[in-house]
Amino acid sequence: MAARVVGRTGRLAAVVRSSAVRLQSRLHGSTGLRSGSQANFFPPLEDAMLPSGSFNNRMALITGGGTGLGRAMTATLSQLGAQCIIASRKLDVLQRTAEEISSQTGNKVHAVQCDVRDPQAVSQCVDQIEALTGLPDVIINNAAGNFVCPSERLSPNAWKTITDIVLNGTAFVTLELGKRLIQNQKGASFLAITTIYAESGSGFVVPSASAKAGVEALYKSLAAEWGRYGHRFNIIQPGPIRTKGAFSRLDPTGAFEKAMIDRIPTGRLGTPAEIANLAAYVSSNYASWMSGAVIRFDGGEYVSLAGEFNELRSVTPDQWKLLEAMIRKTKGS
Numbered sequence: 001m002a003a004r005v006v007g008r009t010g011r012l013a014a015v016v017r018s019s020a021v022r023l024q025s026r027l028h029g030s031t032g033l034r035s036g037s038q039a040n041f042f043p044p045l046e047d048a049m050l051p052s053g054s055f056n057n058r059m060a061l062i063t064g065g066g067t068g069l070g071r072a073m074t075a076t077l078s079q080l081g082a083q084c085i086i087a088s089r090k091l092d093v094l095q096r097t098a099e100e101i102s103s104q105t106g107n108k109v110h111a112v113q114c115d116v117r118d119p120q121a122v123s124q125c126v127d128q129i130e131a132l133t134g135l136p137d138v139i140i141n142n143a144a145g146n147f148v149c150p151s152e153r154l155s156p157n158a159w160k161t162i163t164d165i166v167l168n169g170t171a172f173v174t175l176e177l178g179k180r181l182i183q184n185q186k187g188a189s190f191l192a193i194t195t196i197y198a199e200s201g202s203g204f205v206v207p208s209a210s211a212k213a214g215v216e217a218l219y220k221s222l223a224a225e226w227g228r229y230g231h232r233f234n235i236i237q238p239g240p241i242r243t244k245g246a247f248s249r250l251d252p253t254g255a256f257e258k259a260m261i262d263r264i265p266t267g268r269l270g271t272p273a274e275i276a277n278l279a280a281y282v283s284s285n286y287a288s289w290m291s292g293a294v295i296r297f298d299g300g301e302y303v304s305l306a307g308e309f310n311e312l313r314s315v316t317p318d319q320w321k322l323l324e325a326m327i328r329k330t331k332g333s
């Protein structure tokens, strides 16, 4: 009897395993099956979500606003009436983006060169911003650096480069603006863009994970301390959204993308317009009661990675009948 049960259990386990393998290989194949089907339930909307004019007479600074997600946030804020300033190292890229967005929205976008790792450059950048627009009402700390690398291959300068851009850069921009805003008795919304692995940590991007966790601690701390000056601090943790900056450094061969889509319950990557809408809401007066919030925006990827039994998604209804029968047959412990 015991031998029969053991034999049957072994066969069932093999069936479950092989069907999971078949399913996995279908999902990882070039057809991208799951993204084709599940994603149909979750179509991304690209239009600006807030009423037009929501940012009239407001000034917004977006670091890293020349490319990728920062560019999308700048476009949405500008469309909603904001005067934007975008700041990063590459002035030509910033100027091109500023001109393109301004010409589409009719609202001025200013380009200011700034390496956020350098506190003096940040101070000069803020001088320039004050001269151009006055101190901003909205600050989005979006600039970042990252690459995948086994930690044993990281040089001290590699570690310093990423942590300087992400943690020190965010701190320099936030402190410089914060001090001047406090002096001028002006309120503001601060938003930091981190990542889902700021919470869990992640191998192979350890400087980024460490620095983004530091950014989250910085923003949660200041949310508590600087509310009295009229400042709100919030955090968005995006899941994967295709940008050249991120994907060329984190998935250089393109092989990782299918695995990511496979584990995202909404079956697709996010889009820059989706994060831009969320950032606009968080930075707007519609969210004036929101401070100290950490918003995970990842199509469900984080919980999908975390749940111990989530792989059981690949068990078929017939296999469940067998499993249930086995479980019900168990008596005692």
Ligand SMILES: CCCCC/C=C\C=C\C(=O)SCCNC(=O)CCNC(=O)[C@H](O)C(C)(C)COP(=O)(O)OP(=O)(O)OC[C@H]1O[C@@H](n2cnc3c(N)ncnc32)[C@H](O)[C@@H]1OP(=O)(O)O
Pocket: 144, 145, 146, 147, 148, 149, 153, 154, 155, 156, 157, 158, 159, 161, 162, 195, 208, 239, 240, 241, 245, 246, 247, 249, 250, 251, 256
């Ligand atoms: C597909 C996944 C989606 C999910 C994404 C989740 C989270 C994403 C988080 C992000 O932050 S994505 C944003 C990524 N965007 C960028 O990184 C844009 C800006 N990046 C850069 O400018 C550069 O990549 C860099 C390296 C961050 C900074 O450039 P620079 O200041 O010019 O530095 P260096 O080239 O001088 O390098 C400094 C230091 O680092 C070493 N290093 C550079 N690349 C690598 C590498 N691939 N592997 C190992 N080490 C590297 C370099 O050798 C230098 O160290 P030394 O000791 O040699 O001096």
Ligand SMILES: NC(=O)C1=CN([C@@H]2O[C@H](COP(=O)(O)OP(=O)(O)OC[C@H]3O[C@@H](n4cnc5c(N)ncnc54)[C@H](OP(=O)(O)O)[C@@H]3O)[C@@H](O)[C@H]2O)C=CC1
Pocket: 063, 064, 065, 066, 067, 068, 069, 070, 087, 088, 089, 090, 091, 093, 114, 115, 116, 117, 141, 142, 143, 144, 145, 165, 169, 193, 194, 195, 196, 237, 238, 239, 240, 241, 242, 243, 244, 245, 246, 247
């Ligand atoms: N795309 C994704 O899937 C995800 C992205 N994120 C986060 O979203 C944000 C935007 O990333 P994404 O748009 O994908 O990537 P990008 O590479 O397009 O954006 C990074 C920006 O940071 C700027 N930057 C880098 N170093 C510095 C520096 N030293 N001083 C000033 N600016 C700097 C770059 O401009 P320049 O080269 O001109 O300096 C660039 O515009 C980042 O914070 C990233 O960590 C988080 C999770 C997922």
